[in-house]
Amino acid sequence: MDSREFRNAMGKFATGVTVISTDVEGNYHGMTANGFMSISLDPTLIAISIGERAQTLKLIQESKRFGVSILEKNQLDISRRFAGQIPSDEAFQFDLLNGFPLVEDALVQIVCRVEQEIVAGDHTIFLGQPEQLYVKDGEPLLFSNGQYATLNRQYATL
Numbered sequence: 802m803d804s805r806e807f808r809n810a811m812g813k814f815a816t817g818v819t820v821i822s823t824d825v826e827g828n829y830h831g832m833t834a835n836g837f838m839s840i841s842l843d844p845t846l847i848a849i850s851i852g853e854r855a856q857t858l859k860l861i862q863e864s865k866r867f868g869v870s871i872l873e874k875n876q877l878d879i880s881r882r883f884a885g886q887i888p889s890d891e892a893f894q895f896d897l898l899n900g901f902p903l904v905e906d907a908l909v910q911i912v913c914r915v916e917q918e919i920v921a922g923d924h925t926i927f928l929g930q931p932e933q934l935y936v937k938d939g940e941p942l943l944f945s946n947g948q949y950a951t952l953n954r955q956y957a958t959l
Contacts, residue, residue: 815945818880821849822868822895822902823860829895829902832857833884835944836924837869845931847913850924858925861915867929869911870904872942874951879904880942898933910935 816835823830836850849867851858861867872880881887895902896910903910913929943950 812946815943815950818872818876818942818944818949819849820870820872820879820883820904820907821851821857821861822870822904823857823864823866824900824902825860825864829893830857830860831870831883831893831895831902831904833880837871840928846916847911847929847931848926849929850921850926853923853925861927862918862925865915866901866932867913867915867927868898868901868903869909869913870907871909871911872904873906873908873939874942876904876907876942877949880949898935901933903935906937908937908939908941 817837819834819837820831821834832855834849834851838848840846840848847869849869851861878887882889882893894905896905897903898910898912901912903912911931912933913931915927916930917928919926919928940952943952
């Protein structure tokens with residue numbers, strides 16, 4: 802199979818949308834990603850997957866910490882900005898959770914310490930141990946078939 806066919810097939814799996822952030826010596830950086838998952842409850846671990854060409858990869862390797870902001874349905878423009886789809890000359894105003902940069906008003910904000918790095922093909926998987934967590938009510942921004950989406954509440958009770 803070719804890479805486009807594989808990418809299209811994987812796009813059938815609907816995911817939430819996150820902004821992965823880090824802080825290197827007071828310089829904040831973020832990127833949109835949907836390569837995120839919960840790994841373990843005991844100990845608490847999550848995983849993120851970052852492409853080898855992403856600037857964020859080297860920054861997380863340097864800082865040994867990363868943040869995950871799970872975006873709310875009304876934060877589409879934030880996702881697009883961090884995906885490079887909306888250019889901006891202005892610095893993004895991150896929310897600081899005990900000094901760590903995260904997206905303000907995200908459904909979930911998590912700050913993690915890197916526990917392990919695993920090189921997997923053209924990506925690096927970071928296993929992170931959550932150090933801080935903030936959760937609020939709301940509906941997530943979703944991504945499926947190469948498009949953003951939101952929940953259809955009609956099916957939410959099935």
